[in-house]
Amino acid sequence: MRLLAGLTAAALSGLAVAASQSTADVYILSANQQSSSETPSIPKEVARHILLQRASRQPYGSDLRDIPSSIDTETAVSHMARFGTGPEPLFTQSDRVNIPQLVVILEGVTPQQSHELKDALTQSGHHAAFRVADAPSAVANKNLMTLFQQLGAASIQQCDLVHAINPFDDECWTGISSTVKYDLQKSSSAHSALLASLPQINKLVAASDLELTLLVLPESTRSSKVNSWSTLAGSPANNRRRDFGERVITDSTVVRLAPSTPTRSANVNIQKKAIPACFLSLDACKEATNDCSGHGNCVNKFGTGNVTASDARVCFTCRCMATIVHRGDEPGTRGKKTVHWGGNKCQKKDVSVPFWLITGFTITIVGAVTFAIGLLFSVGQEQLPGVIGAGVSRGAAK
Numbered sequence: 001m002r003l004l005a006g007l008t009a010a011a012l013s014g015l016a017v018a019a020s021q022s023t024a025d026v027y028i029l030s031a032n033q034q035s036s037s038e039t040p041s042i043p044k045e046v047a048r049h050i051l052l053q054r055a056s057r058q059p060y061g062s063d064l065r066d067i068p069s070s071i072d073t074e075t076a077v078s079h080m081a082r083f084g085t086g087p088e089p090l091f092t093q094s095d096r097v098n099i100p101q102l103v104v105i106l107e108g109v110t111p112q113q114s115h116e117l118k119d120a121l122t123q124s125g126h127h128a129a130f131r132v133a134d135a136p137s138a139v140a141n142k143n144l145m146t147l148f149q150q151l152g153a154a155s156i157q158q159c160d161l162v163h164a165i166n167p168f169d170d171e172c173w174t175g176i177s178s179t180v181k182y183d184l185q186k187s188s189s190a191h192s193a194l195l196a197s198l199p200q201i202n203k204l205v206a207a208s209d210l211e212l213t214l215l216v217l218p219e220s221t222r223s224s225k226v227n228s229w230s231t232l233a234g235s236p237a238n239n240r241r242r243d244f245g246e247r248v249i250t251d252s253t254v255v256r257l258a259p260s261t262p263t264r265s266a267n268v269n270i271q272k273k274a275i276p277a278c279f280l281s282l283d284a285c286k287e288a289t290n291d292c293s294g295h296g297n298c299v300n301k302f303g304t305g306n307v308t309a310s311d312a313r314v315c316f317t318c319r320c321m322a323t324i325v326h327r328g329d330e331p332g333t334r335g336k337k338t339v340h341w342g343g344n345k346c347q348k349k350d351v352s353v354p355f356w357l358i359t360g361f362t363i364t365i366v367g368a369v370t371f372a373i374g375l376l377f378s379v380g381q382e383q384l385p386g387v388i389g390a391g392v393s394r395g396a397a398k
Contacts, residue, residue: 022221024135025114025128026050027121027214028083029205030099039128043068046076047132048144048229053084054213055103055179056151066230083129100167101177103148103213105141106194108185110219117216120195124202135217137224141181144229148179156180161193165201167210185219275344278315285316292318295346320346 025039026047042050045066067076085101109117121127149155156164157180159172164180167173182190204210279285285298292298299319320341340350 022133022135022218022224024132024218024221025118025216026083026130026132027126027212027216028054028129029126029201029210029212029214031205031208031211033126040079040130041133042079042130043071044132044134044136044226044229046071046079047130049076049080050083051103051144051213051215052147052151053080054101054211055148055153055177079130098176099208099211100173101153101211101213102165102167103153103179103215104161104164104194105145105179105181105215105217106190107138107141107181107183107217108219108222109191109216110184113184113191114216114218116195117191120198124198132215134226135221135224136226136229138183138222139227140229141217145179145181153177153179161190162197165197165204165210165212167204277344278317280314280316282316285318289318289345292320292346293341295323295341296320318344318346320350 023041045068049064064073064076067073118128145155152175154173154175154177156172156178159169159180161180161182163169163172164178167178172178184191201210201212205212275288279288279298282298282300286292289298296318298316301315301317301319320343322338322340325337325339340353342348342350342352
């Protein structure tokens with residue numbers, strides 16, 4: 001009897017260990033992170049929607065028809081609203097929309113590496129946001145990365161982790177959202193680099209310069225029999241919400257959307273964050289504004305003085321200057337014109353002078369024409385003098 005009880009306990013513990021090894025932890029590092037006493041376990045379909053919301057820069061509508069019957073729709077929507085980015089406001093500008101988003105997928109994580117990463121994140125004040133109990137295989141992760149790119153997220157697979165976590169690195173980042181996947185069995189240095197980069201990540205997250213979503217996949221999930229993050233084929237009970245008359249977005253069959261990869265040029269600078277009103281140094285002003293877009297100079301608006309003194313007021317901003325464009329090189333044109341610039345980086349053409357000239361001229365002409373018509377109308381309505389009227393009456397009597 002004792003032997004049977006021991007075998008049962010060993011079997012149950014083995015199943016518990018196997019289940020824990022196939023569970024993937026998801027960490028969401030953001031400035032407005034909400035601490036919770038418990039970590040919910042979310043199906044992979046709901047986790048897929050959350051990851052797509054955080055990685056995609058194009059409008060993504062969550063299709064809940066692939067949600068399994070093990071979770072109700074209200075709970076699934078609650079998880080997506082809590083852990084996802086949420087829809088963009090229609091009539092107001094949200095600062096959260098402009099925060100760079102980075103999704104990092106770690107494959108082949110050993111139990112020791114997972115324990116070290118969890119301890120380091122916990123000491124930094126970051127706990128697992130949720131867990132994925134049925135994490136799929138490496139094939140599903142590859143298809144998920146492809147889906148990220150098709151929804152507008154840039155893949156920075158060529159960058160190492162130290163450069164990938166820096167949203168101001170123009171060699172890696174080409175947009176506001178990026179994704180990257182590392183296999184720790186092939187690139188073991190990514191784990192140590194992530195642990196060493198946690199202080200820098202915490203500074204970027206605290207300053208709202210970055211929001212990082214970290215998906216930690218154990219080694220046991222590599223050979224999982226589940227090869228998709230969205231199970232659409234199966235029994236009617238698991239797909240009761242599916243309408244067979246419509247097509248559902250999956251990892252393998254995706255609506256082909258052109259990725260929004262901005263082009264690089266000297267005059268185009270991707271604005272990941274709002275430019276501050278003042279810079280504390282001349283070099284910081286030049287670097288953040290691309291030397292005022294080449295249309296001005298960074299100056300201290302409080303004047304030149306002892307900027308090293310403790311009571312000195314320093315505020316470096318862009319002073320825009322006019323540029324002269326020679327039109328003689330264009331066919332059929334000659335002469336030159338002066339272009340005025342404005343904006344916090346001198347990146348916008350100042351059209352206020354031509355606008356007020358055209359507006360003032362139009363108002364003046366309309367006012368003059370209206371005054372002339374009114375003057376003629378008033379003259380025509382006046383009665384003739386009495387002397388002229390008497391002369392006309394006497395001539396008519398004769």
